[in-house]
Amino acid sequence: MLHSPPVIPAWTGRPIVLVGLMGVGKSTVGRRLANRLKLPFVDADHEIEDAAGMTIADIFDRFGEAYFRDGERRVIARLIDGKPKVIATGGGAFINDQTRALILADALSIWLDAPVDVLVDRVRRRDTRPLLRGRDAGAVLRDLAAKRTPFYSLAHLRVASADAPHENTVRAILEAIGR
Template identity: 80%
Template structure:
């Protein structure tokens, strides 16, 4: 929640959590947003890898998606400690009912959105995403968007991720936050 005595001096009193499909820029934009707000940044995927002692791809391969999502929920719950920070989540985190309820209750959720063709172009650059292994990225993203976008839309703030420098998206978020 944002509190302000006047619009020019608003303070952030809870975490800001970025949600959205893979490739939308949650981590990159999140780092820059945190820097602009002078807040700590946490990438939930990195926190999961540190907690598990293995990569997300290895967790998926060894234990499956359901086990990964359970660990993801526990890590995000730990990160939601009430202190202001910017948290970038994995694409599926907000889809989990318990994780979503926690984020909506204890943070300011921001849905970063972009067209699937743009996302497919971005994610093809890295071969580390388990849901894309051996599949066409654009087809997978279209299917995921059909399922996930109505759930992401539950986030109170919706910002389009620009096909421009990341600073444009950061500026759009700051404007949506009234900063």
């Protein structure tokens, strides 16, 4: 069952976790946000690949999505350690009930949201996304948006990531968290 997240008036120094669909810019925006806040940046997908010793695509191919999501949950739980940092998650991380509960309780979650047509344009630049291989990116992203938006909407903050420089998104986040 989905519940409304707690209201967080301002960033209090806990980890900042970026959530949203693939292609929304979580990693790029996360790096820039961390730089502006002078905090460490961690990309959960890179941490998963390092821990597994293989790419996410290889994990999906060899073990399946459920196995990947379990590892993703464990990695994010390790990353949310109470220390200030910016964490970019994979697009499906916030859908997991345990991961979402942890993020909502112990971090500041920010949903980066963009129109599907913008996302389609961005994801076409990389062909390594397992959920898109051999499929129509627009159809997949429209389906994922329909399924995941109710979960993403539970994030503490929502920031638009339009077809504009990522620095605009960083500025919007900084304004939203009162920095």
